[in-house]
Amino acid sequence: MATLRGGDLSRLRQLNSLTAIGTLRGAGPLTLSALAERTGLSRPSMKEVVEELMRLGWVEETPPAQGGMGRPARRYRFRAGSGHLVGLDIGGHNIRAALADLDGVILAETRQPVQPDTPLPERLAAIGRAVASCLALGGKTIEDVWVVAAGTIGVITPEGRIFYCAAIPAWTGFDLAGHLREMFPCEIVVENDSRLAARAEAVRGAARGASDVVFLHVGRRMGAAIIIDGKVHRGFGAAAGEIAMLPQAQLFDASEHLQNCSIIPEGTSPADAAGYTIAAARAGDPVALAAVERYADDLAVGTSAMVLLLDPQVVVLGGGFSRSADVLLPPLRERLKRLCIRMPDVRASTLGDECVVTGAIDYAVAHLDHRLFTPDAPLPTSR
Amino acid sequence: MATLRGGDLSRLRQLNSLTAIGTLRGAGPLTLSALAERTGLSRPSMKEVVEELMRLGWVEETPPAQGGMGRPARRYRFRAGSGHLVGLDIGGHNIRAALADLDGVILAETRQPVQPDTPLPERLAAIGRAVASCLALGGKTIEDVWVVAAGTIGVITPEGRIFYCAAIPAWTGFDLAGHLREMFPCEIVVENDSRLAARAEAVRGAARGASDVVFLHVGRRMGAAIIIDGKVHRGFGAAAGEIAMLPQAQLFDASEHLQNCSIIPEGTSPADAAGYTIAAARAGDPVALAAVERYADDLAVGTSAMVLLLDPQVVVLGGGFSRSADVLLPPLRERLKRLCIRMPDVRASTLGDECVVTGAIDYAVAHLDHRLFTPDAPLPTSR
DNA sequence: GACATTTACGAAGGAGTGCTTCATTAGTAG
DNA sequence: CTACTAATGAAGCACTCCTTCGTAAATGTC
Numbered sequence: 169m170a171t172l173r174g175g176d177l178s179r180l181r182q183l184n185s186l187t188a189i190g191t192l193r194g195a196g197p198l199t200l201s202a203l204a205e206r207t208g209l210s211r212p213s214m215k216e217v218v219e220e221l222m223r224l225g226w227v228e229e230t231p232p233a234q235g236g237m238g239r240p241a242r243r244y245r246f247r248a249g250s251g252h253l254v255g256l257d258i259g260g261h262n263i264r265a266a267l268a269d270l271d272g273v274i275l276a277e278t279r280q281p282v283q284p285d286t287p288l289p290e291r292l293a294a295i296g297r298a299v300a301s302c303l304a305l306g307g308k309t310i311e312d313v314w315v316v317a318a319g320t321i322g323v324i325t326p327e328g329r330i331f332y333c334a335a336i337p338a339w340t341g342f343d344l345a346g347h348l349r350e351m352f353p354c355e356i357v358v359e360n361d362s363r364l365a366a367r368a369e370a371v372r373g374a375a376r377g378a379s380d381v382v383f384l385h386v387g388r389r390m391g392a393a394i395i396i397d398g399k400v401h402r403g404f405g406a407a408a409g410e411i412a413m414l415p416q417a418q419l420f421d422a423s424e425h426l427q428n429c430s431i432i433p434e435g436t437s438p439a440d441a442a443g444y445t446i447a448a449a450r451a452g453d454p455v456a457l458a459a460v461e462r463y464a465d466d467l468a469v470g471t472s473a474m475v476l477l478l479d480p481q482v483v484v485l486g487g488g489f490s491r492s493a494d495v496l497l498p499p500l501r502e503r504l505k506r507l508c509i510r511m512p513d514v515r516a517s518t519l520g521d522e523c524v525v526t527g528a529i530d531y532a533v534a535h536l537d538h539r540l541f542t543p544d545a546p547l548p549t550s551r
Numbered sequence: 552m553a554t555l556r557g558g559d560l561s562r563l564r565q566l567n568s569l570t571a572i573g574t575l576r577g578a579g580p581l582t583l584s585a586l587a588e589r590t591g592l593s594r595p596s597m598k599e600v601v602e603e604l605m606r607l608g609w610v611e612e613t614p615p616a617q618g619g620m621g622r623p624a625r626r627y628r629f630r631a632g633s634g635h636l637v638g639l640d641i642g643g644h645n646i647r648a649a650l651a652d653l654d655g656v657i658l659a660e661t662r663q664p665v666q667p668d669t670p671l672p673e674r675l676a677a678i679g680r681a682v683a684s685c686l687a688l689g690g691k692t693i694e695d696v697w698v699v700a701a702g703t704i705g706v707i708t709p710e711g712r713i714f715y716c717a718a719i720p721a722w723t724g725f726d727l728a729g730h731l732r733e734m735f736p737c738e739i740v741v742e743n744d745s746r747l748a749a750r751a752e753a754v755r756g757a758a759r760g761a762s763d764v765v766f767l768h769v770g771r772r773m774g775a776a777i778i779i780d781g782k783v784h785r786g787f788g789a790a791a792g793e794i795a796m797l798p799q800a801q802l803f804d805a806s807e808h809l810q811n812c813s814i815i816p817e818g819t820s821p822a823d824a825a826g827y828t829i830a831a832a833r834a835g836d837p838v839a840l841a842a843v844e845r846y847a848d849d850l851a852v853g854t855s856a857m858v859l860l861l862d863p864q865v866v867v868l869g870g871g872f873s874r875s876a877d878v879l880l881p882p883l884r885e886r887l888k889r890l891c892i893r894m895p896d897v898r899a900s901t902l903g904d905e906c907v908v909t910g911a912i913d914y915a916v917a918h919l920d921h922r923l924f925t926p927d928a929p930l931p932t933s934r
Numbered sequence: 935g936a937c938a939t940t941t942a943c944g945a946a947g948g949a950g951t952g953c954t955t956c957a958t959t960a961g962t963a964g
Numbered sequence: 965c966t967a968c969t970a971a972t973g974a975a976g977c978a979c980t981c982c983t984t985c986g987t988a989a990a991t992g993t994c
Contacts, residue, residue, distance in 0.1 A: 175591075177950050180563045184951090201971070211953045211972085236984060239960040291764075323629025323892060332892070380787045392860065394778045404763045405893040411860040413892060415978025416799050416852050470801050473856050477794040481784025494896065509706060509715070509796060510788040556937085560952060560979050584942075596981050597971090621941025622989040 177371075181217070184209060188217050188261055189226055192272060197230045203362065210298035225250050246457040250537060252308055252350075253536070254299055255528030256318040257361065258344075260284040260335050264525040265298040267306040270314075272371075272533045276306035277522065288338045296351060315355045317532035319364040319524045321389070323407050328358035331407070335389060346536040350445060354491040357535050362409055363400050364527030365517075366393035369484045370400075372528045373523070374515040379480040382474045382512070384465065386496070387488035388427065388442070390419045394478060417473055422466035423489070461499055469501035475508045488516035493517075564600070567592060569923060571600050572609055574931075575629040580613045582624035601627055605641055608633050629654065635691055636919070637682055638911030639701040640744065641727075643667040643718045646674075648681040648812060649909040650689040655754075655916045657675060659689035660905065671721045683732040697740045698730070700915035701731060702747040702907045705792050709821045711741035713812040718772060726874075740918050745792055746783050746885070747901075747910030753783075754913045756906070757898040765895070769879070770871035771825070772827035773802045773809065775853075775860060794853055805849035806872070812842040844882055853887035858891045869900035876900075 174200060182187055187207050195206070204214040221227040228247040232240035248271035261283065267276040279296040281313040299316070303309060328345020340483035348356045366375075366383030374379045379398040385391035390412040394401045401408050412419040431453060436444055450458035471483065485493060485500075493516030499516050519526055522550030573633040575581060575654050578589070587597040604610040611630040615623035618802040633652035640647040644666065682699070686692060705716030710726020731739045749758075749766030758764045762781040768774035773795040775901055777784045784791050795802040809825035814836060819827055831839035854866065868876060868883075876899030884897050902909055 175563055175566060175981095177563070177952095179978090180558060180560070181951065183558060199971080210953055211971090215972090216951085235962090236970080237962060237968085239962095281651070293966055332819060336992075394860065396784060399780065399784065401779060403893075404864040404895070405862050405891045406857075406962085408862040410862075410892050411856055413859055413888060414852070414856050416801065417856060418799065469797070473794055473797050473800060474791075474860060476796050477777070477792060477857060477860065478784070479788055479791040481787040481795075489637075507797060509793050510786075510790045512787070553981055558952095563951090564980065582942085594942090595983090598943085599980085619941080620991060622943075622991095624942055653975095793994095933948080 170185070180219075181506070183219060184213070184217050188214065188221060189246060191242065192227060193248075197243040201235075201241060201244050201266050203244070214474040238390075241386070242423045248273065252312045252537075253529055254302065254313050254316045255362075255525045255531040255532060256299070256316065257294065257524035257528060258291075258295060258318060258320040259361070259524070260321065263294050263298045264522065265302040266525045266529055267308060267313075268304045270533070270536065272529050274346075274526070275308075276302050276528060277525070278302040278305060280397070284336050285338075288342070290349060291338070292351070309444055310354070310388070312353050312354055313352070315357065315532040315535055316348060316352050317528040317535065318357070318358045319342065319354070319361040319363075319477050319528045319531075320344065323363055323410065324360050325359055326406050327403075328356065355535070357531060359528070359531055360391075360393070360406075360409070361524045361527075362391035364395040364531055365486050365519075365523040366395055366484070366527070367515060367530050367534070368519055368523050368527030369486060370395050370398075372526070373519045374484045374517055375482045380414075380476075380478065380482075382471070382478060382480045382483045383484055384474075384483060385487035385492060386423075386485055388438070389487075390417075390422065392470075392474065394474070394480070396478070411474065412497075415484055417470035418466040419470035422443060422470075423462055425459045425463040425466065426489075428485075429456060431455050440494040442489060443492070446489075446495050450492075460495060464496065464499035466505055467496075467500055470508060471500070472504055472507035475504065475512055479510055480512050482513045484517055486519075486523055490517045491520075495505040512546050520540060554791060556705060556870065557599045558595040560584050564603075567596070567600050568604060568827075569598065571604060572629060572710075572923070574648045575610060576631075582616075582626050584624060586627070589859065590653040590769055592780070595834050602774045620757060631656065633782065634697040635684065635689075635695045636915040636921075637696050637699045637914055638687045638915060639677060639678065639682070639699065639703075640747075640907035641674075641701060641703040641912060642744070643704065646677050647710050647905070648678075648682045648685040648706075649905070649908045650685050650691060650912075651915075653767065653916070653919065654891070655912050656881055657909070657912060658691075658795070659685050660908070661685040661688060667719050674719075674721070675730060675734070679729075682735070685862045693735055693737070693851050696735070696737050698748075698915040698918055699782040700742065700911040700918065701727065701764045702742050702744040702911045702914075704744055705728065706793065707741055707743050709785075709789050715888065738912060738918070740910070743776070743789075743792070745774035745776040745787065745908045747914055748869050748906040749778055749867070749900075749910070750783050750913050750917070751902055751910035752869060752900060753778050753781075755909070756902045757867045757900055758865045763861065763865075763894075764853070765857045765861060765866045767850075767857075767868055768870035769806075769822070769850065769867060771806050771867055772855075772870075773805065774870070775802075777857070777863070794857065797853075800853035800856055801849040802853035805846055805853075808846040808849065812839060814838050829872075829878050833875075843878060847879065847882035847886055849892060850879075850883055854883070855890035856889055857896055858887065862893055865896045865898060866902055867898055869902075869906055874903070 191206050204211045206540045230243045248269040251270050253268045255266040263280040265278050268274045278301045280294045281296050295409050321335045323331040325331050329343045330339050333339035345358045361504045362385045369375045381395040383393040388407040392409045411417050432441050432444050445456045574589050587594045613626045631652040634653050636651045640651040647664040648661050649657050651657045661684045663677045665677050704718045706714040708714050712726045713722050717721035728739050728741045745768045752758045756760040766776045775792045794800050809828045812828040815824050815827050828839050832843045
């Protein structure tokens with residue numbers, strides 16, 4: 169009831185315009201009649217709405233469908249190409265960039281390797297190179313881009329400053345949004361990477377369609393993100409999801425079981441250690457299997473805390489270790505079944521390494537939608 | 552975007568009617584001009600809206616305000632008396648009932664003592680007596696009541712069946728909503744008591760105005776409820792808030808520190824034991840103080856798990872022990888400060904024993920609002 | 935007590951939006 | 965070539981909201 173506002177006639181038209189856009193986005197090219205039927209409006213009204221949207225550049229006509237009875241109907245679709253979005257995943261070891269249209273369809277993707285201790289100026293330069301090469305790959309320029317959405321590790325303030333980051337030393341206190349704004353002449357939004365990954369899973373991954381989701385980032389670094397009522401939860405101070413910081417949740421050090429297993433040969437790089445243990449467990453090695461069991465023990469504590477508190481529909485396991493879901497999921501499920509009142513679906517991520525950058529694109533889409541669907545922001549002219 | 556729907560002109564009128572109702576409810580009697588200004592509509596339009604609402608019985612006229620300049624303006628207000636709501640708190644030891652008008656203003660309140668092991672038929676009879684006496688006290692009959700909202704202990708399914716309840720033996724598996732429907736000829740809604748208490752705190756208690764709240768029920772029995780984005784979170788299977796079921800959260804047995812303290816005289820009833828320890832701690836007894844410290848240690852673990860995961864604006868301490876907030880809050884705050892990334896406000900409940908029954912009334916109001924503000928349910932004629 | 939001032943009320947006219955209806959048009963099927 | 969089908973385009977109607985202006989009912993001033 170808080171924000172319920174009265175309205176003008178123009179408000180009604182705006183609502184109907186947005187409904188039309190939303191319907192077209194969701195269902196590809198549609199005829200006027202189909203559009204009218206789906207939105208509940210009459211054909212003549214819908215015609216006027218669509219004409220206005222065409223004038224504004226939000227909708228375009230496509231060739232009519234072949235082979236029906238009667239006069240072929242004109243078809244319209246959302247003009248996804250009227251603007252573009254860039255997603256960024258700024259990680260410790262890689263910077264990924266993706267270019268997408270307004271539908272969130274990814275057109276190009278690039279990667280720039282970096283190191284956690286790469287100095288800040290070099291890191292920013294790498295971000296610039298990643299975006300530039302991505303734009304070149306997609307045949308676009310930065311002027312075509314409406315929103316850049318960046319995801320990175322750490323606690324990020326609502327304004328896009330990095331409040332705290334353990335994984336990238338130079339990152340803590342850095343005004344990422346501010347610097348990105350200087351680099352790119354468009355809207356900038358910044359978000360925690362786990363939350364972006366969760367969003368991607370909810371939009372197009374393992375949790376598609378679920379409205380209450382717990383996303384667990386499992387890897388050398390642990391993280392969590394939650395989706396409540398279809399919305400990614402940020403928290404009052406944008407610090408939600410940091411349950412791994414609590415020792416009793418047994419998440420922070422859980423990966424040690426896999427990374428310091430006694431069967432790992434000396435000289436194995438830390439990045440490969442957990443993979444070695446899991447491969448051995450998959451092959452039936454009893455020591456490795458025991459390590460996996462202990463890992464699952466720890467994981468189940470923090471996870472069931474979240475499940476008991478939130479009662480989500482789905483728990484999605486993402487992050488580096490989710491590639492080993494075949495080994496990790498069964499023992500985790502078994503423990504959760506014991507600990508939880510209502511057992512949620514437990515699924516592995518289906519998006520892999522591009523999870524965060526995909527989520528960044530989805531965040532940019534959502535950001536745009538939010539602006540579109542906010543009463544005060546009328547349809548901006550595009551084209 | 553999911554439920555955005557196009558609309559008719561009548562939809563616009565409906566929207567404006569609801570806006571008017573909402574504004575009137577929030578702000579007491581208003582003149583037409585004031586109402587028009589607040590809703591953004593023009594005076595003549597608002598006049599027509601108000602006239603329609605008067606015809607339907609949702610709004611009534613009040614005597615004009617005295618002592619202004621110019622012609623005195625008619626004043627209108629929400630007709631809170633056009634219907635009534637009953638709230639129920641069905642606990643182990645007490646059944647409380649409250650009668651309220653549609654604004655949620657409580658008109659009468661009664662209590663019926665029971666025992667946890669009271670047989671089911673007697674318990675239901677006690678519920679009937681509590682409601683009847685409450686209605687009599689308020690001078691109303693059950694025909695005046697639109698909604699009965701009941702809160703009780705346990706995990707409650709969306710349909711109002713009690714899925715599981717440890718505190719009241721006969722309760723598990725009982726179809727509470729179904730039986731209440733047979734008893735009362737009006738709408739019935741059933742909800743978990745902690746969630747109702749949280750709602751009351753958010754609507755009119757310690758967390759008024761906050762949209763992200765963790766409510767911790769502290770007492771001999773522990774419970775939690777969360778409010779996200781202004782809405783009480785139920786969870787996919789209505790089992791949210793049960794974090795106390797996890798041993799590692801250290802909530803389930805935390806009260807033992809207070810109830811089994813060595814200084815408690817033999818023969819003290821279990822209901823008074825914790826109070827004795829706290830009173831001793833308040834007086835400076837070192838053994839009692841140590842018990843309080845250990846209690847705070849345990850409480851802080853589960854609480855910080857919730858705070859780290861959700862990053863709420865406010866944590867409200869409710870339940871029986873919240874009367875002792877002067878002793879409990881300082882050590883709890885101190886520990887949370889160490890454990891949490893962003894320290895939330897930690898406050899004690901301001902509603903006391905009537906917390907749940909008040910929340911039940913607020914739930915009934917919200918239920919009504921929801922139906923009112925749902926496009927498919929047009930304004931029902933009242934009066 | 936007459937008058938100005940202030941504020942609210944009520945009616946009239948206009949603009950915008952959506953709906954229904956019907957003749958027209960552009961295809962396919964026989 | 966004709967019949968049928970489905971979309972199109974234009975006309976007329978209904979509803980909601982807006983602006984404007986004259987009227988009504990109080991208070992304050994001379």
